[in-house]
Amino acid sequence: MTQIKSNVNVEQQAIEAKKAAKKLLTLSEAEKNEALHHLADVLEREYETILAANEKDLKNGRDQGFTEAFMDRLSLSKERVHDFANGLREVSELNDPTGNVLSDWTLDNGLQVQKVTVPLGVIGMIYEARPNVTVDATGLALKSGNAIILKGGSSAINSNQAIVEVMHKALEETKLPKEAVQFIASTDREATNQLFTMKEHVDVLIPRGGGKLIQAVVENATVPVLETGVGNCHIYVDKSADVEKAISIMINAKTDRPAVCNAAETLIVHKDWLEQHAAVLNEAFKQENIQVHADEHARSVIENALPAGHEDWANEYLSTDIAVKTVEDIADAIAHIETYGTKHSEAIVTEDDEAAETFMKLVDAAALYHNASTRFTDGGALGFGAEIGISTQKLHARGPMGLPALTTIKFLMKGNGQIR
Template identity: 70%
Template sequence: MTKVVEPVSVKSQAKLAQKASKSLGMLSTQVKNEALHVVADYLDQNVATILTANEQDLQNGKKAGYDDAYMDRLALSEARVKEFAQGLRDVAKLDDPSGETLDEWTLENGLNVATVRVPLGVIGMIYEARPNVTVDATGLALKSGNAIVLKGGSSAIHSNRAIVKLMKEALANTEVSSDAVQFIDSTDREATEELFTMKEHIDVLIPRGGGKLISAVVNNATVPVLETGVGNCHIYVDKDADAQKAISIFVNAKTDRPAVCNAAETLIVHSEWLSANKEALVSAFNEHGIGVYGCEKAVKEIERAEPATEDHWASEFLSLDIAVKVVNDVSEAVEHIDNYGTKHSEAIVTESKETAARFTGLVDAAAVYHNASTRFTDGSALGFGAEIGISTQKLHARGPMGLPALTTVKYVMSGSGQIR
């Protein structure tokens, strides 16, 4: 009798991850670290396999007409593969939050109470384009004791498929169950929508990508969502800003990697500062090939600036373009950010501590900066190792999410027969 092999369903994968999470949560830090090193070494040894798969995605991307910013996020190189493999080793070096006692006390009746960090359980990761997220998210999940179900975008299907296959092969040689990493190998929208509602098996969903993806998850999921946000980031140059410092910070935030979420998209400039430093600012625009869209005042002051539309204020350019808003004080700057910001990263450049304190106090964002580039809103830059995303919400986790953000707490009580 021929055995009928049923196709793997999203539900069955979620169940496997849930079962694996139970044993994973009990493993020692040493065992988890050893597994991360095994996976990292195996990825290093199979760079060619990953790049061959990535080339298929890049060819498909070209045929589909993806823009340069999207293609940059999709593309892998030997250096990028080595980088995310090293990221796993870096995560292995970090303190393991799982099992950490956060607080402990004894009641009058002798009952001991402790709050202990424990893994969330099963993380559903929904993301677009970036194959490095496949590795970063898996590394952080496993180190913190969580299983993970990965649903990447169709544009990176070949890259993600190859990477996950290699990671599972590597885990087969460790004490970490390969079932702790599940990849939904489907480009069907129905598979993603099924993941949205699998509350009995998935503990949290983390969407990472463009605004449409994030909104779709937030608005349709019945599973709790850790919301990451798009980055419409602003830099406000105050009247008391040092000119060299301001231009250096702006150029870094705009041009270092224009296609990432912590790049600057709007430059807000105090009218007095612009009058005094217009020539230097325009020179920076020209030197770095930055396209300028401005408010009425900016268009008058900056010769090649084009009038900004509502879309220019509200959207990520993800390119070497900038929107420029001229204001008369810090209150106007904050008001503009309140209207168009995405609560990601906002910066002020000023030598006035009073103005800086007012700005950082009033601006509602996960990260606020004084005299520094917004490019530091990043898990690795802040010492978290690889990040799983940048949360722009206010519950549970906010900002770059490292290992502690992937845990919750459990109250553990120990007594000697106390009853109430």
């Protein structure tokens, strides 16, 4: 693939984004919503331009022998472009997360204090080869009054550039400055690295993608980061777990969408339960074509299991493989999660409420489940509307991040000469 190094001046783009962010502060919710609808209409109208650019990326992808799953995520169609447009229309329906007075009070001296939500300013979005993020993230940013700098994966660069060009054309026909959407049209890693340290112009970086991408951002950025996504999730089947619930939750969490971050990767199972229910578990693995990687004890009762080691406990399979770990008790299970979990989503299956409470209290993760599948850690499933990602960090936002995660607050004080 040719490296595209066109005359990209990332700092200049960031300065323009910052300026556009100021302009966004002066616009009304109606103006932002109208712009989102217009973006949607123009994307639908210009879908052929987008598909032509996408064809170039697909050709590059085929030439480089990318996997089918990768090509599937990269591939656009008229229908997918319509889905993007409808996503923008849905975002326009969500409540404006800015301008909310979270609290207000008056000091004894008469100074009036308001704590009000405001946009973050400029968001740097760094993501892999999913062109839908280009549209989704732009919609969420604009709705929340933020400018956005997009840096997508290089294998989708033609698709992304075409999408942004169409969006720019559309924005010119709205009240929103088109400079509010900046696209880094370069596959040069230096361009991304510049973004990492532009504290003056960029308010937050949101990396979306695999562990390596996120790690690179966290290690190199001085701009604050909202970490998203890696989910090494566990289902712990406790001694008293109901068999039907345990099996159906495990199968759902593992197989419903194995490649997503809220899918389960390891089944932790109480040794008594395992011994008692090995047959039904074996049956389930077989029926669902799940490849098991198990510790020594579990291998003595689970059929066709490969040996599991550190790599199996520590990494996401993102496939229908599963690791199986036997434990003596709940403390063992919690310790295993503490060692290998990514603080995303963890589930316990048990009929013992006290065990459930211990699990909920002691396991450190964004989402904890008692007798339900980890697959519900998702902005859509929880009713947040669209999400910008799933935060696995503890500051600012944790778990699925909807529009409020793209805001900060200001204290606004009105006085008549108060001094201290």
